[in-house]
Amino acid sequence: MTNTYYEFFCPVKVIAGKAALEHIPYELTGLAAKRPMIVTDKGVRAAGLLDPVIAACEESGLEIISIYDDVPPDSSTTVVRDIAAIYRKEKCDSIIAVGGGSAIDTGKAVNILVSEGGTDIAKYAGAGVLKHPLKPFFVVPTTAGTGSEVTSVAVITDEKKGVKLPFTSSFLLPNAAIIDPRMTLTLPPHITAATAMDAMTHAVESFTCMAKNPLSDAYATAAIKKVSQSLLHVMDNPKDSDGRLELAQASTMAGIAFSNSMVGLVHSLGHATGAICHLPHGLCMSLYLPYVLEYNLETIRQPLGELLLYLEGPEIYAATPASRRAEASISALRKLRDALYKRCQLPRTLKETGKVSEDQLDHIAEMALDDGSIMFNPKEVSLKDARAVLQRAWA
Amino acid sequence: MLAKRIQPLAFQARRLYVELMFQVMGRALQAVSEVDSEVQGEAQALPKGFLFEMMVMPEGAKLIVEHIGNGRFHYHGGSAPRPADVSIKFKHIAHAFLVLSFQEKTAVAFANDRMLVDGDVSYAVRMTRILNRLESFILPKIIAKRAVKEYPENLHLPEKLISAAQIYLKVATHFVQTARA
Incomplete structure (x- = not known):
């Protein structure tokens, strides 16, 4: 018997496809919720993405009691406290987060406060602090990449202390994730590309890092x-709702995969680059993915080689000698990045971003080394190693 | 029948082994922070007064060290003067035994959800690097390779032997001092 052991958990009801939003009233009623509050941001509202959500509820006689649409890109403890105060004042009984990572994380944090009580979200920071189920919580993602709708983590900035507070608990998982292609139809090309590459990176790292397991592998390969199969098609046909649904489902599947098997060095470097150079997360993922896979290559040759089947299809997989499949997988990802660069100039190197200077690389490497995800990278990473990967990603 | 009789003894032995290993590791952490500049460099990034704890849930053995400044650790034994800043918690003594008997690497134990991190994850990552460095010094290479993700290529035998001797001497001295006190 080997020492193999793993855990896998995803109790989120996934409601996906055409007219998925119209299931919200029924699902809320099933949880005895009648007074939902929507948590979102101004961009989502301005894009008209709230309209179908509100219409779907009103048509079923369910009134949205309150809408908070001022979630900032980096949500804070103050914002969470303010939203919780509105929730209590309006006597809401459930939360629907509509948006990307920030709105979803804010919704999770607000749910902690309104369920557990108090006004100081910081005291619930950390792992395993929550001991009870929270109020009914639904998530409607408006990007196809973060996978936050199926993760048990939220990150909120404590403005006073200037630190990011992590919250980890299975009780943060929403009761339902509503994946409706209408919500991503209007995503601009560069965001479509970056967020899809975020999902791709979640899946690839999930499949190649230390905590991989048979169940997360199944979700990762499907994602x-x-x-x-769908990204370039959607880039060329942005209004294709079937293609949009494929990407949205891929994002959720990759989210389920990585929340059960974690991620590695691509994320460590991406988190550090995002913090220092303020580059979007998805862009960082796309940028670093091939360079990190090259760094890890000899440790992950076998699983990376298997991914060629899902990246390029059975014909190319069968025609490629087993010993060359890992390199061919990296080439397939490079080819995809080149195609995205051609369509929306999604940067492939740090230099191409125009927002990173070479003298920042040391700082990025140092910060990446302290990132939690580096623990799960299959190969040990020293400061020198991280710096070398960054140098290769420079130009 | 015999197995049933032996089982409580085996559990007792396992508990004693984990307690002993925590005591050795705690003292060795203090010692390595006094002899190795790389560990000192890593530890200097921790706030002065930073308390690190490794423990077995729910109320099992504990190892507590404090960063007292300049990259130096002080071993507090199993009781902390205040709540720890970062705690690595084994979910069960069986999981602690797997790691401390080098049947499972620390990184693999994290990946396998054998333990939880409570506190700032970046500090936990730093402490894990320090623990890896310590294990690379004090364990024979063949065992250290089972304990750490990657045995450091630049750690050559003379440096390893000298550092290990210094660490073991300090650990032994500390044990004697504690016994006398």
Whole structure:
């Protein structure tokens, strides 16, 4: 018997496809919730993405009691406290987060406060602090990449202390994730590309890092196949709702995969680059993915080689000698990045971003080394190693 | 029948082994921070007074060290003067035994959800690097390779032997001092 052991958990009800939003009233009623509050941001509202959500509820006689649409890109403890105060004042009984990572994380944090009580979200920071189920919480993602709708983590900035507070608990998982292609139809090309590459990176790292397991592998490979088959098609046909649904589902599947098997060095470097150079997360993922896979290559040759089947399809997989499949997988990802660069100039190197200077690389490497995800990278990473990967990603 | 009789003894032995290993590791952490500049460099990034704890849930053995400044650690034994800043918690003594008997690497134990991190994850990552460095020094290479993700290529035998001797001497001295006190 080997020492193999793993855990896998995802109790989120996934409601996906055409007219998925129209299931919200029924699902809320099933949880005895009648007074929902929407948490979102101004961009989502301005894009008209709230309209179908509100219409779907009103048509079923369910009134949205309150809408908070001022969630900032980096949500803070103050914002969470303010939203919780409105929730209590309006006597709401459930939360629907509509948006990307920030709105979803804010919704999770507000749910902690309104369920557990108090006004200081900081005291619930950390792992395993929550001991009870929270109020009914639904998530409607408006990007196809973060996978936050199926993760048990939220990150909120404590403005006073200037630190990011992590919250980890299975009780943060929403009761339902509503994946409706209408919510991503109007995403601009560069965001479509970056967020899809975020999902791709979640899936690839999930499949190649230390905590991989048979169940997360199944979700990861399915997600990679969907992104590989649909991303360029959606870039060329942005109004194709079937393609949009494929990407949205891929994002959720990749989210389920990585929340159960974690991620590695791509994320460590991406988190550090995002913090220092303020580059979007998805862009960082796309940028670093091939360079990190090259760094990890000899440790992950076998699983990376398997991914060629999902990246390029059975014909190319069968025609490629087993010993060359890992390199061919990296080439497939490079080819995809080149195609995205051609369509929306999604940067492939740090230099191409125009927002990073070479003298920042040391700082990025140092910060990446202290990132939690580096623990799960299959190969040990020293400061020198991280710096070398950054140098290769420079130009 | 015999197995049933032996089982409580085996559990007792396992508990004693984990307690002993925590005591050795705690003292060795203090010692390595006095002899190795790389560990000192890593530890200097921790706030002065930073308390690090490793423990077995729910109320099992504990190892507590404090960063007392300049990259130096002080071993507090199993009781902390205040709540720890970062705590690595084994979910069960069986999981602690797997790691401390080098049947499972620390990184693999994290990946396998054998333990939880409570506190700032970046500090936990730093402390894990320090623990890896310590294990690379004090364990024979063949065992250290089972304990750490990657045995450091630049750690050559003379440096390893000298550092290990210094660490073990300090650990032994500390044990004697504690016994006398």
